[in-house]
Amino acid sequence: MKFRSLLIVAVALVAWTNVPAKSASGVPTYIASAVTDSARPPDDKAQDAKRKPDEVLAFAGIKPGDKVVDLMPGSGYYSRIFGKIVGTTGTVYALQPTEMDKAAPKGLQSLKTFAGTPAYPNVTVLVQSAAAIAIPEQVDMVWTSQNYHDLHDPFMGSPDMARFNRSIFDALKPGGIFLVLDHAAAEGSGLSRTDDLHRIDPAAVKAEITAAGFEFVGESKVLRNAEDKHSLSIYDPSIKGKTDKFIYKFRKPLS
Structure with a gap:
């Protein structure tokens, strides 16, 4: 009985030591440290x-050792x-489609100023056509922010x-995450406002991505804005930087 109690304590101790340390805000310290890093411009x-990267990334689940694609960075x-x-x-692959370049x-020009430098030796720039994405290896996460539309x-x-x-889907390891953050369009608008307002209906995104075999994991509402009526372009001065944004997390099934 005594041995069993000691075993339970040992297991609990191991589990506790594997829990990521968190900052005062509840965000893992490796995320908080990256956000406050002095090398950032x-x-x-x-x-x-406005962008709340610490909370957004805590939801995404990115962690040390991951291989990540920043799609349309x-x-x-x-x-x-x-x-x-x-x-x-x-490893970080900053993947810029040739069409967007x-x-x-200026986006690609900016990426090339720091990718592969001593401060960011693990960042590699890829330039490929959106019609023929070919990531060099299977990765833990593919991330796209404000550009899926x-x-x-x-x-x-x-x-x-x-x-x-x-x-x-094929580029991700089993269990890998596809994270989509974008400007929300009005419910039911589908794909009709991607060109003029630069927005997309979250339901349309979910339908497209789950059709490829992904499981929908959940949503973070940290960037939602109920005051945004979804009727203005994201570049309109009255709403720029304050648009209603959805963050959807999808997973490639383990089998």
Whole structure:
């Protein structure tokens, strides 16, 4: 009986030591440290109050050692944070579609200023057509922030979304996560506002991605804004930076 009690204590102690340390806000310390890292540009840090990267990433579940794809990374706001979280045993692929590079070349230019440098040696830039995504290895997470709607726009070549999402599915390890953060369009609007308002109906995203074989895990509402009426472009001065954003988490089944 005494041995059994000692065994229970030992198991409990091991379990406790495997729980990630958390900051005062309840966010894992490796996420909090990456967000407050001194290497991040002031312009990026100035966006943190609205973008809430610590809470968003805690929901996503990214952790040290992960292999992550930052799909359509813009100037690298999240790529830099990912690089610090996954550390020396992890990898970040900042994947910029060639179509988006033609439309917004400054993003790729920004990525190339830090990817592979001593501060971010684990960040690699990939430039590929959205119609033929080919990630070098299976990864733990594919992440896309505020850009999934662009895949439905003419300037991106309107790729076959069933094929596109299946390529993401194939790139993930079993149990891997596909995280989509985007500007919400009005309920029932489907794909009709991706070009003019740069928004997408969350239900349309869920339908497309689950059709590729993903399981819907859940949603974070940390960036939702009930005051956004979904009627204005995300670039309208009255709503820019304050749009209603959904964060959906999908998982590739283990088998």
